[in-house]
Amino acid sequence: NAGVMQNPRHLVRRRGQEARLRCSPMKGHSHVYWYRQLPEEGLKFMVYLQKENIIDESGMPKERFSAEFPKEGPSILRIQQVVRGDSAAYFCASSPLRTESYEQYFGPGTRLTVT
Amino acid sequence: AQSVAQPEDQVNVAEGNPLTVKCTYSVSGNPYLFWYVQYPNRGLQFLLKYITGDNLVKGSYGFEAEFNKSQTSFHLKKPSALVSDSALYFCALNTNAGKSTFGDGTTLTVKP
Numbered sequence: 001n002a003g004v005m006q007n008p009r010h011l012v013r014r015r016g017q018e019a020r021l022r023c024s025p026m027k028g029h030s031h032v033y034w035y036r037q038l039p040e041e042g043l044k045f046m047v048y049l050q051k052e053n054i055i056d057e058s059g060m061p062k063e064r065f066s067a068e069f070p071k072e073g074p075s076i077l078r079i080q081q082v083v084r085g086d087s088a089a090y091f092c093a094s095s096p097l098r099t100e101s102y103e104q105y106f107g108p109g110t111r112l113t114v115t
Numbered sequence: 116a117q118s119v120a121q122p123e124d125q126v127n128v129a130e131g132n133p134l135t136v137k138c139t140y141s142v143s144g145n146p147y148l149f150w151y152v153q154y155p156n157r158g159l160q161f162l163l164k165y166i167t168g169d170n171l172v173k174g175s176y177g178f179e180a181e182f183n184k185s186q187t188s189f190h191l192k193k194p195s196a197l198v199s200d201s202a203l204y205f206c207a208l209n210t211n212a213g214k215s216t217f218g219d220g221t222t223l224t225v226k227p
Binding site: 006033041044045048056058091093101104105106107108111 | 147149151156157158159160161164166205209214215216217218219220
């Protein structure tokens with residue numbers, strides 16, 4: 001059973017460009033979470049999605065950031081008009097069910113560098 | 116509102132000695148607590164969790180954690196540390212909405 005897949009692993013963008021980060025959850029998992037980890041900091045929750053639904057986006061910046069998890073295909077975290085402060089590691093996690101007692105399975109992360 | 120605190124940024128222990136990484140939490144309702152480990156340039160790996168039942172929870176790689184409701188703590192422990200245990204450790208708290216709140220992490224360094 002393959003784990004959570006994220007691509008690309010490393011992404012370099014110039015200021016003003018768009019960044020698209022992809023996440024394929026573990027097989028059988030229908031719940032996806034995105035987190036951001038700034039250098040020397042912990043994980044900050046961004047958004048929680050189910051197939052075709054955004055369940056909780058309370059951690060998403062109000063502008064430039066969006067996320068989706070379509071019926072077919074990976075979940076996408078999209079950052080428009082990137083700025084230097086967006087440079088971070090972005091982690092995706094998945095779980096099989098919506099319940100507080102389940103651990104999350106994390107992907108290896110996408111390291112975004114904005115130049 | 117819920118929160119997780121890891122009061123130590125860094126913990127240093129000698130190989131073979133016991134280790135403790137501290138975590139305290141705040142939540143209304145029942146806590147669902149987790150420990151994860153992160154190695155350099157990798158994602159987080161699940162170590163163990165407390166949902167209900169026995170206050171002492173055993174997990175991967177010889178780690179265990181003790182849930183203490185009166186002190187609202189969930190400290191990670193290991194009787195004998197290995198150099199390979201050196202990593203970044205995160206405590207996390209789940210809500211019934213599925214979102215996890217993570218502590219800021221504790222860097223564990225085990226010296227030979």
